[in-house]
Structure formats: C-alpha cells, structure tokens
Amino acid sequence: MTSKKIKIADLIIETGLTYSGIPGADKIYTFAKIGASFVRDYISEQSEKKAYKFHRRLLLSDDKSQSETPADADLDAADYHALFSACLADIEEEKSELYGNLAKSIATNKTPKEYKRLFILKLKEITWDQLDLLANIHVIESHRIMPTLGNWDMTTKELLKNHDPFSARGMDIHFLYQNKFIAEEKITRIGKQFIESCIPSEMLQPSAYDYKQWLGATFAMLTLQENGSAFHGCHSIADHFRKMRVKGSTGLMEGFLERDNEIPFIDFLIIGFQNGKELPPSRLNNLEKLISRKVALQVIFMSDERDAVVPLTPNAPYIAISQKNIDHAGQIAYDEIGRLLMERKANRGH
Template identity: 30%
Template sequence: MTRRGSSDLVFTAGDSITKFALDLIPGASASKALYELIKAASDNIGKYQEERNEKRVKKFHEGLLNGEPTLIGDFLDVDDYHALLKICLSDIEGGKSKVYGQFARSIAAGKVNKKYKKYLIVTLSQLTNQQLDKLRRGWIATNYTLVTPDYRGSIAPKNILLGDEAEIMDEMDHESLSVKKLVKNGALSKLGNELVQGCFKRSQLLPEAIKETSWAGGALDVITAETRHHSTIEYLDTLLSLLHSGLVKANLYSPANEFDQSDLLEVLPFCVVLIRDHSLFKESADEIRAMANGRPTILAFIGKKDEKIVKLFNVCDLLECDDRDLQSQSDMKNKISIAVRRKITFAKAP
C-alpha cells in the first residue's frame, strides 16, 4: 500500500467513526453538514497535519465509545461534542486525545456536574500532560495509601501535587493548578476530583495503573515494652520488614516512646503485643493494655507464655517460641504475619 493509500485509509476510518458518533448524539443531524465542510477544508492542509488530525480523531472516539456500540446516557450535547473534538485537534500535545474522548463519555453518562462542565472543558484544554498526570497520581495517592520505595512509609498526596519545590517546572505546575482551582492547600479540590474522575476510567485510577502499590487494610500497631533491648529490636526489625514486604504498614509502640507512626492510614481494629521479659512487661502492663485498648490481640511470647498475662488481653491468636532457638523464633514471625494477613482479609470480606 502506498503512503497516500495509507493516509486515505486512516482518513476514511476517522470519517466513518465521526459520522457514527454524531448519529448517537441528540440533535446532531445538522452537524453532519458542518463535519463535511470541515473535512473538505482539511483537504487543503498538509499531509502531516491531516494524518495527525485523523489519528487524534480516532483516539478521541476510542475514549468516547470505549469499545461499545453506543453511549451510556444522553447528557452529551452537540456543542460539547464539537468543543471537545475541536480542542482535541488544536491541542499542542497529542497525548490527551483519548482523555478528551473519555471526558465526553463521562459527560454523556451524567458523571460530570453540569455546573462545572463548561469550565472543566476549557480547563482541560489548558493542562499539559504532566499536569494532568500529577492530578491523576494525586487522586490515586488520596484514595489509596501508596507505599514508599523503601517500604517503610506512605506517599503523601501533597508531595505528588507539589513535586520538587526546587524545580521551576514543578513550582509552575503547582501554581497553575492552584490558580485553576484544581488544587487547594496541597490537596485536590472538588473541581480537581471532578476533572480526574471524568478524564480517566476506573482501571486507570488504581495504584497498579501508575506502577505503584498500596498498603493493605490499614496501620497495624505492634506494641512491646522492650524497644531498648538489642536482641528484641533485631527481632522487631525483621518482623516489621516481613510485614512491610506483605504490604502491611506497622506502627511500633512502646510505653517509653512512639515511632514509625503512620500519618495516612487508619489504625487496624486489632494489634500485636510482643513479650520477652515478663518482669519488664509487668512494669508497663497498664500502659500496654491501654495501647491495646481492648482490641483483638495477637499475643506473641518470645519464650514461655504466662497465663496471667494472657488473661489481661482480648487474645485472638496466642503464639510462643523458644527464646534459644532461632528457627523457632523465625517460625513465630511467619505465624504473626500469616495471622495479620488472615485478619485483614477477614475484615475486608463482605
């Protein structure tokens, strides 16, 4: 096939799709004549622009129809359709063509507030791909608690929306999004949420869609009186690493201090209490019980269990290991991790 033949084929495909889409929109019959005029005028522009426009038309309608033979809902009028298609064709960035179509689809389905519709159409045309991606990532970080690369913390939505404040482009992006009322005080505004949910399918608003992972369930309180004992600290470090590798964020608490506390996750409705030195535990028993706060407790003893201590808690899982056997201690870590995952899964079950 010649280059010209290929171009004609693309043009014909885009032409057919556009006419098909116009048939789906109420009151659009007169627009076919307008489209024919636009098509005729486009014959006078260069081949590059012609092919570029046809590709954008195709991408636009892929977003609009989403593989379906019809639209869901009839809230998309001819003016909105033409406005979005015209903006799509004139955008200096080519990567948003499908986004314009998806936004048109969201309007058709009644998912975009009528009060904000016109403003958001204009605003969408003024956003760069980078700004739109920041809004999307910020939305995901707001609705899911994303894991930091070191698996020790959570990614704050504000950090995504602000970017690197030392970088001039990040600073300009944030100022632009704030002026457009899409971002306020480092968080997505109502308008920002409306725009993101209109521009992207649900599958595009999941952590895996931006190559991120999210913590499971919530933050797990791990409570012990022995955070100053070297051997116990080593045990806790490996336990927390094991939990984090399973995407369970753990807050480590002790009566003496608090650290590694999550500021983004809700605390899980159960906790872990770890005991090695019974006498040390008894010195802080009231404080540890207050931290557990009557929640179901995975009570783990490094060494022999103490029945009197067991009775102080609402025990859901009781574990013990040999304090002189490293394999036994390792097995108990795995049992704690399994118990935690089981309880999170149970809590999510309908």
C-alpha cells in the same frame, strides 16, 4: 435557541466503531446525520489517529467490544464540535482520548452542566504533565498509598513541596493552584470533578503510578526489649508485615506501659519479648487493659527451646520463636494474626 443534539446511536453507526479494527476514513468521517462534513478539512494521518482515539473513548467500553455510553444519550452539537476540534488542534496526542472521555462524561451527565464549558476550555489549556500531576494527587488522596520507606500513608507534599517555581514542575504546580484545582496541597472539589471527567477511571488507580496500597488491617508493635534477639526479632516481624502491605507503628517500648494509654485506629497488637520477661504490676495491669481492647498476640523469643514457655499474661494467645526459626518469625506471626482476626470475625458473625 435550542442547541442541536447529536445522538450517540448515530455516532456509533457513522463512525463504524462497532466493528473491530481501526475504521477507515470513509467510516470515520461521513457523519451525514450530524452535519460534520467540515471534519474532512482536518484529515491527515495524525488527525485520523486523534479522531479514532477520541471516538473510541467516547463510544466504546474499555474492552472495545460494546458501547459504554447509552445509545440514547446525546451531546450538544456545539460541545461535540468544540471538543473534537480542540482534540484535532491539540499538539499533545496523548490528550486525544481525554477529549473523548470528557465528551462521554458530558453526554452521560457525569459532568455537571454548569462546569461543561469551563472544563472544555481548561482541557484545551492544560498540558499532559499538568493533568498527570493532578491525577497523581487524586490517586494519593483517594487511597492508602505506601511510601517507599516508613509506615504511614503517602501524602501529596512530596509532589508539591520544594520545587523551583521557575522549573517545569514548579510552573505545573502554579497552574493547578491558579485554576483552583488544588489548594493547601489538596485537590479541590472542582479539581476532583475535572480530573474524573477527563481521565478514564483505570488511569486513576494506584497501579497507574506503580503505587502499592496498604491493606485494611493496621497494628502496633510493643517491643519489651531494647536490644538482643527479641529486639531484632520484633523488627524482623515488622519488616515482614510491611512486605505484606500491613501498616503498623513499631516504635513502642516498655515505657509506653507507664500509663494507661489507648492505641487508636489499630486492629491488632503484637507484644514481643524474651522468654522469662517480667513486668512491674502497674505496667502489667496497663498491658492487660490494652489486650482487653484489641486482638493481641504475644511473641516470645526463646534462648533455649528446651525451656518452658512463660507468657506475660494468660489473657492473650502466644507463639514461641526459637533461635532456629527466628528468620521465619515474621511469617509465623503473620499467619497466627490472620487466624486470630478470622476467628474474631467469625465469633462476631454468630
């Protein structure tokens, strides 16, 4: 038997959602072309809010001005009724738009056909908190999220580890594992498809969780002093780069140069030291090798700005930081690195 199809164009007309403002009941519930008169049995103030949210998400773009779903798209009547009925019956009003979003994903074939009935059932079963947790996991895994402290990418472990299994969060986590939406602290392929089918894309962005993202460039800070103003100046520079959302490793000391070490996955290197610093030939040779592979900047801290500036190597640019501008060392280094990276990009373009 062929399932009856509901045309999106008909729904737009019947719901009155092409007009501004919340449609009245006579606009929303007349569905003469789709045989939806049964909906009138559900009418209440709460049901009307849910119905509006459902159809707004199904039919309109985010600015509510025009249809995001192609007017020639269609939806099986059975799927439409199943989703709309579940929306009206759900005690969590927050999920109303998600039913409409899933209907839109099905109508536009963004949801694989083999998953549509499963996803309809699971959207009815899952709670808002469980959806929010799954969306949070998806965001963390899809972006380079800054942790509250530290210079690494945030992971899902803090969301999923060390929760009382009988707490609300513990039971939410168990539900996601039980339904194969997550496995081994990662979102699964079906979990990713499910959350992208139900949750609007703007709710799957870091800003939805007040997260900050690392920017593209990464660096390593090589500090050639274990104390004193140069040591503290290097930490000040690292703090400024983190404030500017530039990810870096800052624990490298002079001993790192004992061997010919590579530093993978970085875009630039900062070498901080006190003016007059000298390195043994072997360490200087290893430093030269590092500099030859990456954009590098020597940051030379001056005890007396009248002294002659003595870089460790002539093969990398340098900036001199005096005691009077040490509080601005981070900004000075940040600006110079930006110039060097742009210069390299321009040279590669020629």
